[in-house]
Amino acid sequence: MARAWRGLVGALLLLGALVPASLARMQEMEQPSDRPDFSGITSKAAANRLVREGRLVKIHIFPKELGGPNDPRNFVYIPPAVEEARQLVIGTLRRFTEEDLIDKLDVQAEYKGTSIIPSRIHYTATHSRGGPPFEAVVEVW
Incomplete structure (x- = not known):
């Protein structure tokens, strides 16, 4: 019975991994012109100017809620609407952490050109006892 349950949980985790990434790709295809272009934001000063204007927010890329350090290397800038989507993933x-379905998290940012604003944030969560990973991609720009 326990193996069947783990298999079901694994399948649900896999489904959860596919849905956010697929939805993000569909949204990207539907609204490519609505996405902001942050290719010219190549310094913290420029990013902080956009924070003051309300166009960006400063976040912990490895979520503080999940043990991310309060370290300058753990901060990035993203639009407020993207932060709302990221909070759903978090x-x-x-x-999943509380339910002991995952116990490891890898967070990777993807960048375009020399911009310091990530274009995507990839989350991959796994459990040390195995099973399929949970993967989500937050599309930033």
């Missing part, structure tokens, strides 16, 4: 990760 909520899922927190719930």
